[in-house]
Amino acid sequence: MTRILLVEDEPEMARLVAGNIAKDGFLVDQAGSCDAARLTLQLARYALVLLDRRLPDGDGLSLLPMVRATQPGAPVIMLTALDQLDDKVRGLDAGADDYLTKPYFADELMARIRAALRRPGAEPAAPLQCGRLRFDMARREVEIDGQPLVLKRRELLALEALVRRAERVVQRDALVAAVYGLDDEVQPKALDSHISRLRKRLSDCNAGVTIHPVRNVGYMLKAS
Template sequence: MARILLVEDEAEMARLVAGSIESDGFLVDRAGSCEDARLTLELARYALVLLDRRLPDGDGLSLLRTVRATQPGVPVIVLTALDRLDDKVHGLDAGADDYLTKPFFADELMARIRAALRRPGAEPAAPLLCGRLRFDPARREVDIEGQPLVLKRRELLALEALIRRAGRVVQRDALVAAVYGMEDDVLPKALDSHISRLRRRLAELDAGVTIHPIRNVGYMLKPA
């Protein structure tokens, strides 16, 4: 699933927006200030950024330069109550890909997110291959020699992290960051449970890959 960064300081608004996005299958991280957002952008790779303007420590548009420097090509949609024409023009001229004023309908937000993710450069399109397994990062789909493989959300996120680094060890911390949101409470053995189910499923379907546990370090995906 694609990972989205929501930069919004109003807790209730952030909860509602994140809930709508997550119900559509996305993973959402939240930041409540410009400084929090800058730190978050250094920790994870995002498919899209949703950006409020009126933040406690400045105008959210000041983050556009950071987004472009740390994650080139990632689309940014501004979500704000600043709805005058000159505000919209300023936001778009500053580098935002889209500008949506509050209040807005959840359906319109999701349509704009989908449209932004379809644009060239928004998501890497090259398929990732390992064994008989093929992962399409643009469509968020997995198949085994053309036969679709449907996985639960966290198993899909774990598989993506592993197949992106096939043949190399992926450390536990990196897997946890890829599979869970930054605000999720992660139980000690939760990651191992997801990996165990994923490994069993791939073996049952003869995907031609194995997931090797590296004791006290992480996991590695490689051809069988």
């Protein structure tokens, strides 16, 4: 599922925008300040960032270098009340891909998001291989010996995090951040349940990989 980061400090505005985006099938994480956004950008991979400018601890433009460093290829759309021509020029010159001023229509925002996601960006990530499992990072598709494996959303997100770090331990906190939105209520054993179902699916289709639990640390995907 395509993951989007919304950086917006007004709670009601953030709720409305996130709700509209989620209706179109996107997973939305939210941050209400520059500091919160800096932390969030290190926790997950985002396909697109929606960025306000007037944040309680600074100008959202200051986040653009970190977005480019941590989210290569992810387009940035500014969503702001700063609507003067000089503001728009400064935002675009600073590295934003699009600039939408408040108030705006939800349909226009969604159209701009779809357009931004269609644009060519960085070179697509090469598919990752482990055992007989092949994970196409660009299409978010899984194949076993060339045959498609359809997984539930959270299983797919968990597998993506594990295959990115195959043969290395992925800490629980990193897996939770990859599998759930930051505002999701996560039950204590929920992650383990998803991993258990994923492990069974991979075993049933003879994927040639095994998910190993590492006590009190996390999980590791290894070729078997």
